[in-house]
Each structure stands twice: as C-alpha cells, then as structure tokens.
Amino acid sequence: MLPAAAVFHFPWEISSDLVKDGASIRTFGRLTNYLPEESKAVLTSHHASVQYQVSIQTTFVEPFDPIIGAQYIVLGEIEKSEGEGEAIVHARVFNCVDGVDVALLQKAVNEQRKFFRERNDEAGAR
Amino acid sequence: MDGDQGAAEDEPPSLLWGLDPVFSAYARLYVKDILQMRESRQVPGIYFYKSHPLFQVDVLGTVVYRRERDDFYCYGVDDSTGVINCLCWKDEKWRDHGDLAKDAARGPAGGGFNVEEQLRKLREAQRSSSVLEIGDLLQVRGSLKTSREQREIMTSSFYKVNDPVMSVQISRMLEMPQLYRDCYDKPFLIPSSELSASSTDNDRPSSFQSVLSQSVHILKEFLKEKEVTRFRPYDVEYLLHPLIQQPGSNTSTEQEPGSVRSMIPAQIRNLLKETLKILQVEGEIFRKVLSQDEVYNVTEHDKDLLAAICDILREDCKREKYAEKGCHVLHILSSVRQRYSRNLSREALDVALKFLECNSDIISTTDAHYTVL
Numbered sequence: 001m002l003p004a005a006a007v008f009h010f011p012w013e014i015s016s017d018l019v020k021d022g023a024s025i026r027t028f029g030r031l032t033n034y035l036p037e038e039s040k041a042v043l044t045s046h047h048a049s050v051q052y053q054v055s056i057q058t059t060f061v062e063p064f065d066p067i068i069g070a071q072y073i074v075l076g077e078i079e080k081s082e083g084e085g086e087a088i089v090h091a092r093v094f095n096c097v098d099g100v101d102v103a104l105l106q107k108a109v110n111e112q113r114k115f116f117r118e119r120n121d122e123a124g125a126r
Numbered sequence: 127m128d129g130d131q132g133a134a135e136d137e138p139p140s141l142l143w144g145l146d147p148v149f150s151a152y153a154r155l156y157v158k159d160i161l162q163m164r165e166s167r168q169v170p171g172i173y174f175y176k177s178h179p180l181f182q183v184d185v186l187g188t189v190v191y192r193r194e195r196d197d198f199y200c201y202g203v204d205d206s207t208g209v210i211n212c213l214c215w216k217d218e219k220w221r222d223h224g225d226l227a228k229d230a231a232r233g234p235a236g237g238g239f240n241v242e243e244q245l246r247k248l249r250e251a252q253r254s255s256s257v258l259e260i261g262d263l264l265q266v267r268g269s270l271k272t273s274r275e276q277r278e279i280m281t282s283s284f285y286k287v288n289d290p291v292m293s294v295q296i297s298r299m300l301e302m303p304q305l306y307r308d309c310y311d312k313p314f315l316i317p318s319s320e321l322s323a324s325s326t327d328n329d330r331p332s333s334f335q336s337v338l339s340q341s342v343h344i345l346k347e348f349l350k351e352k353e354v355t356r357f358r359p360y361d362v363e364y365l366l367h368p369l370i371q372q373p374g375s376n377t378s379t380e381q382e383p384g385s386v387r388s389m390i391p392a393q394i395r396n397l398l399k400e401t402l403k404i405l406q407v408e409g410e411i412f413r414k415v416l417s418q419d420e421v422y423n424v425t426e427h428d429k430d431l432l433a434a435i436c437d438i439l440r441e442d443c444k445r446e447k448y449a450e451k452g453c454h455v456l457h458i459l460s461s462v463r464q465r466y467s468r469n470l471s472r473e474a475l476d477v478a479l480k481f482l483e484c485n486s487d488i489i490s491t492t493d494a495h496y497t498v499l
Contacts (some may be wrong), residue, residue: 002190002191002202002209002210002211003190003191003202003204003209004209005157005158005204005205005206005207005208005209006188006190006204006206007206007207008206026206061261073292075188075190075204075261092190092260092261093188093190093260093261094261095261096290097290097291097292098290098291099290099291100291100292100296101291101293101296104296105292105296107300108295108296108299108300109299111299111300111303112206112299112302112303114303115302115303115306115307116207119311
C-alpha cells in the first residue's frame, strides 16, 4: 500500500492546528541534538526571530550518519499527544541537505501553495 | 474536482488530438492531478487534464515505497501533492551479477586508458542510478496505465537524481506553477482552419476554396505529366469540368436546363481564371508576352528560358565580379528580362532556378547566389 503524500509544512506550522494528528508531512531544520539510545533527534529553525524545534522519532531511518549542525529534511507522520503541546514526527525519510538555500525553498513552497490556493478559489467560484 | 468538471464537457474528437502539443510531450503534472485525471471514453490509455489529451507524464519525487519483483522494481513516488506507483523494468544486462563481479575482480589494468575498464565503470554507474532506496529522489518518464483501479506509470526512462542541496527539487517547484498557468491550464483550442476544413463538405458557399485547391492540383499534375511547354486557357478548361458538374447535376433537376448550361461555363471560366492566377503567383507558369493571345509558358518546361538562364550564368560567372560568389538572383532576373522576356516574374525565376539546381545544371552558393558547375 502506498503511504499518503507528505505535504510541505514549515517548522513553525507543525505545532499549530494547521497540522492534524497523523498527517503526513515534510519539513526541514538544523540537526541540533541526537540521542541514539532513545532514537530521538531535534531539528531547529528560526523564523521571525523566534526559534522553533521539531522532535523527530528516528527509529525507521536508523542507522544514519548524524551531522550535528547540518540542515536536514524529514518526511513522515506526525503524532500529537493530547495535553502536551509537543508534536513528534515519525520519520520515514531523513536526508541531510546541508547547503540548501532555505529562503529559496520557502519561496518555492509558498509559490506552490499560492498556485493551489488560486486554483481552488477558481474552482469554488465556478 | 477538476476532473469531474472536465467530464461534463465533450472530449475533442480523437482525430484532432495530435494538434495539441501537450499530447506528444511528457506532461510535467503534479501527481495529484495525474491521479485525478479522467480517462478518455474514446481511447483507453489516454487521459484528459482539462481539455488536453495526454498519455505520457514526467514526474520528479521522493521514493517512499519500494518493492522488487523478478523483472521490475515498483517505486512509490511522492512529489508532496500525491503518491503514484512507477513500474521500472530491470535491464537485461544487469541481471547476471556474476559477470560483473568477475570483471571487478580483475581490477584495473596497470596504467593507461583501458576501454573495458571505463565501460565497466559506466555500466556500474548506470546500474547504481537505476536501483533506488527509500528517500532517494527519482525522475521518471513514462506512459500512464490504470490497472486494478490504480493509476500507475509504466516508465520508459527513470534514474536516481543526485540532489544534495535540493536545487533540482526547488527549481522544479518554482517552475511547475508557471508551466500550469502558461500551458496546461490554458484550454486547447482547435485551430479554426481545421474546423472549417471538416465542415466544408456540407457547407456550399465556403467550398469554393476547396474546389480551387483541387483544380490547382489537377492542373499542376496535368502540366507535369504531359510535359506541357505552353498552353492557352481553353486547352485545359475541360480538365475542370468534373469539379463543377458534380454539384451542378444536383441542382439541374430543379432549375431550367437552359440556364444551368449557361451557368456552368461561367463558373468554370471563373475557376480557371483563379487557378491560373494562383499558378502564376507560385511561379509555376508565366506569360512571355502580354498580348490578346493568352498563352502561358510552363516555367519548368520552357527550354528557351532554362537555356537563357544557363547562358547568363555561364557568361557572367567568368567576370571577376561574380567569379567567387556567383550571380545574385536579382542580377539574373534583370538579365533574363532583357534577354528573354520582360514579363518574367521573380517567382517564376525561383522555380526555374530550383529546377536547374535539382538537375545539377547550376548550384547555389548562398540562398540568393547561383553559379554554374
């Protein structure tokens, strides 16, 4: 069976209501912490002077070569436990993309969103 | 969704599909759209994105699912809008790994350029770019197929894309919306000339153009076949009778026989006049002298004209001025007009020059200069 499509989300959107529990997503960030014994990694990013952290469960992608401080892209399902605000991404794909132009990536994601939004608006208007 | 809206509209007739450039291209669509396109009712295996018929797609995405079979790999490709299965055939020559290992064991021959060694490396590189793991970026092209209610891509070409800083993915994400706006989301309009061509059969008034093109064709064939050198209009008038009489015979039952008879020749004369005009514009025929006596010379069969052109070229190419490049067309034209016929058109000269070149009597040095061999 094919998994659901992993939609691009920015790290600062992960904990918002925009992303539902169980959704397939892809996002990015710098690897700032990795705990092999717990299979947990943390991706950190900055947006509008605020630091955002995304917790990653890396059980499915181990073993991998962790490069602390490098940009990573993660693709997986989100788990939001009730009560606590923290969301965990169960990674299916965890790729090092150090050197990526983050600003351009953001622009590309926004362009794609804009395109689909316009198309849905048009379809709605008709 | 879009697919459903499209279904309400009628498909364009399959005869005209080839006129849509999207049809013969690998369409770069979002996987989401590929999965939602509707299949053609006329031809299975053809799909419609809006009004564009297509059957080949180009997809770039992350491998999120992988299954190996005896002779193919099945990769699930995720482009962040959808996931689609891609059937990637294994190549015959990579089947026997034993051979490869043996070659590798031999190791590089000491120094120098070893073709076999390089070929082996190339094969190895090819092989490694066709075996992918989950998380790799895959580029596929292929035709669409629906099997067991599932849409999949039968790949004709596929390879792993090395994209360490996501530049390929980003540029594609930026490119796709523009491609949709400029191309896929614009409706495919059937050229109006095609529509009118198909409707002329039952539409009388506009059929004159088609009759005219037929008569031009008939006359050209006749002149070529019989190697006519010159003719007068009444010599060839009878050739056009079949064109006019057919519709005429239908109406004759309703009209007075006398009026029909007088009408047909007028029509034919008019048609012949127009036909000759076209042939003159094309340079196929020309009138050597403008006089009461309407005589037309057939350019390609006018021996005197061809000889005159050859003579001019032979003489003038000896002159220092033209020795290197040959004579310009306009120079030839003015010389021929002086020597042979004041009335020769540029088009007729072009036809004659082309004919002479085909016979290897003359040769063009540029697109406007000719010289003798």
